[in-house]
Amino acid sequence: MSDVGPGPSPIERLQAIVDQGLCIGCGLCQAVAGPAIISVGPSPSGYLEPMVVGELSHDTVDTIYDVCPGTRIDGLPPNLVGSDTILDPVWGPWRRMVLAWAADPEVRFEGSTGGVLTALAQYLLTSGRVEFIAHVTASSLEPTHGEPTVSETPAQVLAAAGSRYGPTAPLLNVAELLDRGRPFAFIAKPCDLAALRNWARHDDRVDELVRYWLTPVCGGFGPPAFTRGFLDRMGIDPATVTGFRYRGRGCPGPTRVEVGERVHEFHYLDYWGDDESQWSLPWRCRICPDGIGESADIAAADTWPGGSPDREAGVTDPGTNAVVARTVVGQELLEAAERDGAVIVERTIAPAELGDYQPHQVAKKYAVAPRFQGMGDMGRLVPVTHGLRIDELAARQPPAENERQRAGTRTRIIEGRT
C-alpha cells in the first residue's frame, strides 16, 4: 500500500486497532517497528498503547496487522498437534488434564493458584532445559501494572509469581530476548502467546529459541479505571500507592495494597466483585476467542467450582491448579516435573470438570463468533482467527442466542461501550 494518497494513513491504520478496543498493550508492535518508530507505553486512560514517534510505513503496519493479537489469533500450530492429541470442541487440543500444585509449599503459597507455572519454570531452569524464563513481574514504575522480566534462577522466578491483573506488555523486550540467542521459556497470557506465535512466522528464531510456552488461562485483565475505582472505594488515593499485589499467598490470597509503610489487605472479591456480572473488562477481553491458551504447551487455571472463590477462600486454601498439557513437549514437561518432585499431581480430570471451574470461558467461546459478526456489521475490524473452532461452536447454539450476541455487540458499539 502507498504511504501517501487516499485512504487511511499508516498512523490511522495503527490507531484503528487501539480506537476499536482491540489493543491489549502486548508491546509487540514496538518490537516490530523498532522503538524509534513505535513506543508502547501508558496512555492518558492508563492502558498501555502504541504511540507513533517516528516515520511509520504501510509495510510496517501490514506486518503489525499480521502479528498483533488484536487482529490475528491462531490456535496451536498444526505441526504441534499430535496424531493422538484429543481435540475438545471448547477446550481445544489436549493430551493430559490434571489437578496439580507445586510440590514446594512456599511456591504453592506464593503462586497465584497452586504455583504450578512457577514450579514448572523453576524446573525448566534447574533441569537445564532452558537458560532463562521470559515472563512478567510487578511494574517498577506503576505499581498496579506489570512489566516484562527475565528470570535466570529459581528465586527470581518465585519473586515474579502471582497474577498481574493490570496492563502488562510481556513482548516489549522480545527483540532483546531473541538477540540473546539462548533457549528460553515464555510465560504470558494467551493473547501474548498468540502474538509471539504470530511473530514466529516472521522471525525463525522464535521457534528455534522458545522451547516452552506456558500460560495462565485468562478471563481478562482489570481496566485501569476499574482499579482506580477499587482504590477509591477503599478510600485509598491511587497516587499514593507504592505496591500492589492482586493475589497469591494463598488461593486466591489477599489483594494487597501498600501505601508507603502501611499495608491494606482486601479479598479478591472486593476487587473483582461477588459475581461475574460485576467484572469490568477491556473490550478485547470480552470478545477474546482464546482465553484458554490454545497455543501453549501447558495452560494452568483456577479450580473454583462456578468460576469464583467464595469469601471463605483466602489464605487458608493452599491452591490447586487445573493443568492442561496440549503438546507432546508440554506433556513430557509435566510428567518429568511430576517424576522429579517439582509438581504434585492429584488426579486426572476431563473437559467437563474444567468447564465447571471455568463457566465464563465456556460461555465466551460459544459467543465469540456472533460477537465478531456484530463487529463486522458495524464496519469494525474483525480479528482473523485460525484453528479456534469459533464458527463451529456458534453453529451449535440456538440461532436466537447467536442473534442476541450479535445484536448486543452492535448496541455496545453504537453506545460507545467498546
Ligand SMILES: Cc1cc2nc3c(=O)[nH]c(=O)nc-3n(C[C@H](O)[C@H](O)[C@H](O)COP(=O)(O)OP(=O)(O)OC[C@H]3O[C@@H](n4cnc5c(N)ncnc54)[C@H](O)[C@@H]3O)c2cc1C
Ligand atoms: C489477567 C489474568 C486473568 C486470569 N483469568 C483467569 C480465569 O479467567 N480463569 C482461571 O482459571 N485463571 C485465570 N487466571 C490465571 C490464574 O490467576 C493463575 O495465574 C493460573 O491459575 C496459574 O496459577 P499459578 O499458581 O500456576 O501461577 P504462578 O505460579 O503464580 O505463575 C504465574 C505466572 O504468570 C505470569 N503472569 C502473571 N500475570 C501476568 C500477566 N498479566 N501477563 C503475562 N504473564 C503474567 C507470571 O510472570 C508468572 O510467571 C488469570 C490470570 C491473569 C494474569
Ligand code: SF4
Ligand atoms: S501489537 Fe500489541 S501493543 Fe501493538 S497494537 Fe497490537 S496489541 Fe497493541
Ligand code: SF4
Ligand atoms: S481475555 Fe484474552 S485478550 Fe484479554 S488478557 Fe486474557 S487472553 Fe488477553
